[in-house]
Amino acid sequence: MATDPVFLAQLAANGFSVGLGYALAAVGLALIFGILGQVNFAHGELYMLGAFLLFWAMKQLGLPYGIAAVLMAALMAGFGALLAHVVIVPNLDRGFESVVLGTLAVGIILQNAVRLGFGATPLDVASPLESQAFEIGGVLLFGQRMLVCATFLAAFSGLYAFLRYSEIGRAMRAMAQNREACVMVGIDVRRVTRWTGALAAALTGLAGVVISPLFDLYPNMGTEVVIKSFAVVIIGGMGNIWGAAIAGVALGLAESYAGGLGNAAIRDGIAFIVMIAMLLARPQGLFGRTVRV
Amino acid sequence: MHASIKLMLSGILAFAAVQTRAQDIKIGVAGPITGPLAFLGQHIKWGGELAADEINQKGGVLGRKLVFLMQDSACRPADGVASAEKLLSQDRVDVMLGDVCSGSTIAIMPVMEKAQKPFIVTISTHPDITSKSGAGGNKWVFRTVAHDGMIAEVVAERMKGFKSIAIVGEDTDYGRGAARLMKERLPASVKIVSEDYLKQTETDFLPVLTRIRASKPDALATYVLDQQASNLMKQYQQFGLTIPLVGRPPLGSGVVSEQVASGKFDGSWTVYPYFDKFAEPKNQAFTRAYVQRYKQPPHYAGWGVYEGVQTYADAVRRAGTTDPEKVRDALARSDFDAILGPMRFDANQQARTRMMFIVVDKGAATVKELVAVK
Numbered sequence: 001m002a003t004d005p006v007f008l009a010q011l012a013a014n015g016f017s018v019g020l021g022y023a024l025a026a027v028g029l030a031l032i033f034g035i036l037g038q039v040n041f042a043h044g045e046l047y048m049l050g051a052f053l054l055f056w057a058m059k060q061l062g063l064p065y066g067i068a069a070v071l072m073a074a075l076m077a078g079f080g081a082l083l084a085h086v087v088i089v090p091n092l093d094r095g096f097e098s099v100v101l102g103t104l105a106v107g108i109i110l111q112n113a114v115r116l117g118f119g120a121t122p123l124d125v126a127s128p129l130e131s132q133a134f135e136i137g138g139v140l141l142f143g144q145r146m147l148v149c150a151t152f153l154a155a156f157s158g159l160y161a162f163l164r165y166s167e168i169g170r171a172m173r174a175m176a177q178n179r180e181a182c183v184m185v186g187i188d189v190r191r192v193t194r195w196t197g198a199l200a201a202a203l204t205g206l207a208g209v210v211i212s213p214l215f216d217l218y219p220n221m222g223t224e225v226v227i228k229s230f231a232v233v234i235i236g237g238m239g240n241i242w243g244a245a246i247a248g249v250a251l252g253l254a255e256s257y258a259g260g261l262g263n264a265a266i267r268d269g270i271a272f273i274v275m276i277a278m279l280l281a282r283p284q285g286l287f288g289r290t291v292r293v
Numbered sequence: 294m295h296a297s298i299k300l301m302l303s304g305i306l307a308f309a310a311v312q313t314r315a316q317d318i319k320i321g322v323a324g325p326i327t328g329p330l331a332f333l334g335q336h337i338k339w340g341g342e343l344a345a346d347e348i349n350q351k352g353g354v355l356g357r358k359l360v361f362l363m364q365d366s367a368c369r370p371a372d373g374v375a376s377a378e379k380l381l382s383q384d385r386v387d388v389m390l391g392d393v394c395s396g397s398t399i400a401i402m403p404v405m406e407k408a409q410k411p412f413i414v415t416i417s418t419h420p421d422i423t424s425k426s427g428a429g430g431n432k433w434v435f436r437t438v439a440h441d442g443m444i445a446e447v448v449a450e451r452m453k454g455f456k457s458i459a460i461v462g463e464d465t466d467y468g469r470g471a472a473r474l475m476k477e478r479l480p481a482s483v484k485i486v487s488e489d490y491l492k493q494t495e496t497d498f499l500p501v502l503t504r505i506r507a508s509k510p511d512a513l514a515t516y517v518l519d520q521q522a523s524n525l526m527k528q529y530q531q532f533g534l535t536i537p538l539v540g541r542p543p544l545g546s547g548v549v550s551e552q553v554a555s556g557k558f559d560g561s562w563t564v565y566p567y568f569d570k571f572a573e574p575k576n577q578a579f580t581r582a583y584v585q586r587y588k589q590p591p592h593y594a595g596w597g598v599y600e601g602v603q604t605y606a607d608a609v610r611r612a613g614t615t616d617p618e619k620v621r622d623a624l625a626r627s628d629f630d631a632i633l634g635p636m637r638f639d640a641n642q643q644a645r646t647r648m649m650f651i652v653v654d655k656g657a658a659t660v661k662e663l664v665a666v667k
Contacts, residue, residue, distance in 0.1 A: 007507045014499045120331035121589070122520050122548055124527075133531050140506075142531050215496040215524050216548075220328055224494055259500025264489040265464060267500060 006138040011260040012253065017145040019252020020152040021211050023245040026229035026236075027159070028204035034239025035176045035196045038088055038099040042107035043229060044222025046201050050076055050208030051217050052114050055125045065127050069209045073202045080201020081194045088197060089190050092179075107222075115219040127213035144213055151210045155203055156245060168195050176239070231271040235278050237285025247286060317360045318353075318615055320345065320602060321386030323376035323401060324393055324594075326365035329494050329520050332548070333393045333594045337416075338363050339587050340595030341390070344602035347582070354606045355613065361602070362386060366397050368493070373397030374404055381408045387615045388413065390601045391436075393518075393594055395419030396466040406431045410617045411608075411624055413437060415601035416594050418444065418566065419466050420474065427625075427642035433617075435624050435642045437600050437631070438566040439666065441471040444648055447564045447664050448514075448540050449478035451650075455511040457484040458539070461501055461525070462516030464490040471541060472516050486510045491517075496524045502532050514540035515563075519548040519592070526552040537561040544658045545569065545651055547589055556656040564664070567593045567633070568649045571660050576632050600631050607636075 025047060032040045040046075053075055057068035087106060091098035132143030163169040171187045172195065182189055207225075215221070232251060236243025251271055259267035278285060322341060325334040338361070345359040353359060362384050364376035373392050380386045381404070389405055391398040391414030398417035402425065405412035412434045414422055420442040426434035452458065452475075460476075462468030468490055476485065486508045489501045505513060515538045517525060522543050529538075530552065538544070538561040544553055545568035552558060569580050569590040579599065583591040591599070604627060609615055612623035627636050633646050650662040 004507060007503070010503050010506075011500070014503060018497065018499065115331070120326075120335045122332060122523060124523075124551070130527075131531060133533065140532065214527070216520055218329060218331065218520070220331065221496075224496065256500055260503050263487075264491040264495070264501060268492055268495070 007260070009137070009139045011256045013139050013141060014260075015253035015256030016249060017142070017149055017252070018256060019249035020245075021145075021148045021207070021248075022228050022232050022252055023248025024148065024152045024155060025204065025207040025211065025225050026232040026244045026248060027155070027241055028200035028207075029226075029229045030233050030236070030239055030241050030244040031159075031200045031203070032088075032196060033233065034241065035172050036088060036092075036193060037179075037239075038091075038096070039103075040200070041100055041104040042083070042110065043103075043204060044224075044226030045107040045110040046076070046080070046204040046222070047208040047225045048114065048217075048219065048222035049079070049110055050205030051125070051212035051221065052118060052123075053205070054209050054212065055118075055123055055217055058125060065125075065213075069206075072209055073206050076205030077198040077202040079205075081198040083201065084194045084197025085190075089193050092189065092193065111219050111222070118217075118219070120219065122216035122218045124216060125213050130213050144210070148210045151206060152245075155206060156241075159199075159203070159241065162199070168192065172196060228271060231275045233285075234275050235285060237287040240285065240287045243285055243287035314358075317358045318355075318609065319360050319362055319384060319386040320388050320390065320605065321362045321364070321377070321380035321384060322390040322392075322598065323364050323366040323373045323380070323397065325368040326363070328367040328369075330368045330393055330518065333416075333519070333592065334363070334365070336592040336595035337390075337393070337598045339583070340591060340598035341602055343583060343586060343595075344599045344606075348602070348606050354609050355615075357615075359602070359606065366392050366394075368392065368394035368397055370396045370400035374400050377401045377404045381410065386410070387617070388605050388620070390415050390598055391417050391422075393417065394465060394467065395422065395470070398422060399425075399466065402426075402431055402434055405433050409433065411435065411605070411621050413601045413605055413624075415597035417467075419470050421470075423641045423643040427638070428640040432642075433621060435604070435638055435644075437604055437636065437644045437646065438597055439646050439648045440643065441467070441474050443666055444541070444564050444566070445471065445474035445478055447648060447650065448475050449480070451562070451564075452483055452512070452514075452539065453480050455483050455539075457486050457508075457510040458512045458514050459486050459505050459508065459510040460488040460514045460516070460540075461498075462488075462490050462514075463493045463518065463521060465493055467518075468516045472514065475514065475540060491521070493518070493521065495521070498525050498528045502528055502534070505536070506532055506534060510536060512537050512539045515542035516540060517542070519543045519546040522546070523548045523552065526558065530555065530557050539563070541565070543593075544653055545649075546592060553653055553658050554656045558653045559655060560653065562650065562652045562661075565593065565649050565651055566646070567596045568651050568658070568660055569596070570658070571633075571649060571663075573632075575630070579632055596632065600633075600636070603629075603631065604636055 029043045053072045087102040129143030171192045232247045236247030255267045324337040341361040345361045366373035388411045393416045395417040414436040418441045420440045462472045544563045607629045608623040612619040648664045652661040
C-alpha cells in the first residue's frame with residue numbers, strides 16, 4: 001500500500017489542499033507582523049469569529065453560504081479596523097509587549113463572548129460544497145477543500161495586486177520598511193495601521209469561512225489554528241506573506257505523508273520539529289522578514 | 294501562557310456567581326468548561342444542577358440545601374488536580390464527582406484520599422479507577438458507571454464476524470486504554486490492519502481516512518468522544534466510505550445525530566454506558582425534565598452526574614450526617630433504584646450496572662439490548 005501510486009497521489013492532494021488552508025489562515029498573522037511589527041494574539045479568535053459570524057448569518061438571517069461569506073468578510077474587515085484602532089494604534093510607540101497583552105485580552109473576551117452567545121455545544125455550518133467529492137484516476141478531490149484552494153489563489157492574487165498597485169498598499173510596504181521615514185514623508189501611519197488590521201482580519205475571517213464547514217464550530221477552535229499559523233509564519237519567515245504560502249504547503253504535505261505513511265502521532269509532531277529546527281538553524285525563517293511584491 | 298491565562302479568566306467569569314451558605318451541603322466537580330470538550334462540561338453542570346434542584350424542591354437532604362459547584366479542568370490531569378484542591382480547600386466541598394477524562398479523574402483520586410472525602414466517579418471509564426478503589430486501596434472512590442474492561446468484553450464478543458478492523462482513537466488514557474482492552478479480548482480470527490491515535494483537539498482525519506480507504510477493513514473500531522466523532526463522521530461521508538463504525542463511537546450523542554440520521558451509518562454499533570432514548574419509565578421521566586429545562590436531551594455526562602448526585606444524597610440520608618467517614622460507609626452499602634436499575638457497589642466500589650448495545654438502523658440509533666455485567 002505504501003508504494004501504491006494512487007495512495008501516494010491522494011496524500012499529495014490532501015497535503016496540498018490542507019497546506020493552502022494553513023497558508024490562508026496564517027497570512028493575516030504574517031501581514032500584521034510584516035507591516036506593523038506586532039504579534040496578534042487574537043489571531044485564532046479572529047478565525048473563530050469569522051466562522052461564528054458565518055453561522056449566525058446563515059442561521060439567523062437565513063442567507064445562503066455565498067452571500068453570508070461576503071457579508072462576513074466585510075464585517076470582519078470592520079472589526080479588524082476597530083481592533084487596530086483600539087488596540088494597536090495607541091500602542092504603536094510603546095514596547096512590543098503592549099500589543100501582545102492587548103490582543104491577548106481581546107482574544108479572551110471574544111472567546112468568552114462567543115461562549116456566552118452561542119454556548120459550548122459544537123455547531124455546524126453547512127456549505128453547498130461540503131458533501132461534494134469527485135474522483136480523478138482514483139484520487140478523491142473534495143469540493144469544500146477545492147474551494148479553500150480557490151479562495152487561497154483569489155486572496156493571494158488580490159493581496160498582491162493591492163500591495164503592488166494601490167496607494168494604501170504602497171504605504172503599507174513603506175511602513176514595513178521604515179515607520180519613521182513614513183512619518184517624515186507624511187504617510188498617516190494610523191490610517192495604514194487600521195487598513196492593515198482590516199485586511200488581516202478579513203483574510204483570517206475568510207479562512208474561517210471556507211475552512212470551518214469542514215469541521216465543527218466551538219469557542220476554542222482558534223487555538224489549533226493559531227498553533228499552525230505560528231508554525232507557518234516562523235518557518236516561512238515572520239511577516240513574509242509568500243514565505244507563509246510556501247511554508248503552509250510544505251507543512252501540509254509533510255503532515256499528510258507523515259500521517260498516511262507513518263501514524264497520527266508522528267504527524268502531530270511535524271510542525272513543531274520543523275519550527276524548532278528552523279529557529280535553531282535559520283531564525284529569520286526560510287525567506288526572512290520582508291513585505292515585497 | 295496563552296491558554297492557561299484564558300483558562301483562569303474563563304473560570305473566574307463562569308463561577309463567580311455561585312452563592313453558598315455554611316449549612317449547605319456542597320458537591321464539587323472538576324470538568325471541562327474550556328477546550329474541545331467544553332460542551333460535556335455544560336452537561337455536567339446541567340445534570341448536577343437538575344439533580345440538586347429536584348432534591349432541594351423536596352426539602353433537601355436532612356433539611357439542608359444541596360449546592361453544586363464546578364471548576365474548570367479542561368479535561369487535563371494537572372488542571373483537574375488544581376480544581377479539586379481549590380474546591381476542597383476554599384469551597385470546602387463535602388464530596389467530589391469525577392471528571393469526564395479518565396486521566397484527570399485518576400489524578401484527582403490521591404487528592405481525595407488525602408482529603409478523606411468521598412469521590413464518586415460518574416463519567417470516566419478507565420478500568421484502573423476500579424482496580425485502585427475499595428479493596429484495591431483507595432477506599433474513598435466509588436464508580437457508578439461501567440468501566441472500559443466491562444465494556445470491552447461486550448465489544449470484543451461482537452467483533453467475531455469481522456475478518457479485519459482498523460482502530461482510530463483519541464491519544465489519551467481513555468482512547469489508548471479502551472482500545473488495548475478490546476484488542477486483548479479480540480478473537481484471533483480478527484486482523485488489525487492499522488491503529489491511529491490522534492490528539493483530542495485534532496479535527497482533520499484526512500490521512501487516517503485515506504489509509505482506511507486503501508486498506509478496506511471490514512469495520513472501523515472508534516474510540517473518540519463526541520466532537521471528534523462528529524468531525525470523523527463528516528469526513529467519512531465525504532470519502533464515501535460505508536465501513537461500519539463499531540466499538541465505542543458515541544452514536545447516541547446529540548452532536549452526531551445529523552450524521553446518524555443521514556442513513557450513511559446504518560449497521561454501525563456501539564456499546565455505551567448510557568443513551569437517552571432508553572425506553573424505561575425512570576429514564577423517560579429524567580429525560581423529560583432535562584429537555585424541558587435545557588432544550589436538549591441529556592448527554593451521557595449529564596446523566597452520569599445526575600446519578601452521582603442522587604447516589605450521594607441517598608448515602609447522606611441513610612448516614613444521617615455529612616461526616617465523610619460515615620457517608621463513605623453508607624455509600625458502600627448503597628442499594629437504591631437508579632435510572633439504569635439497582636445501584637450497588639462491589640468490593641472495588643464499582644457499580645454492577647448495565648450497558649447499552651446501540652445499533653444504527655434506517656438513520657436512527659436505538660438500544661438493541663441491555664447487557665448485564667457478567
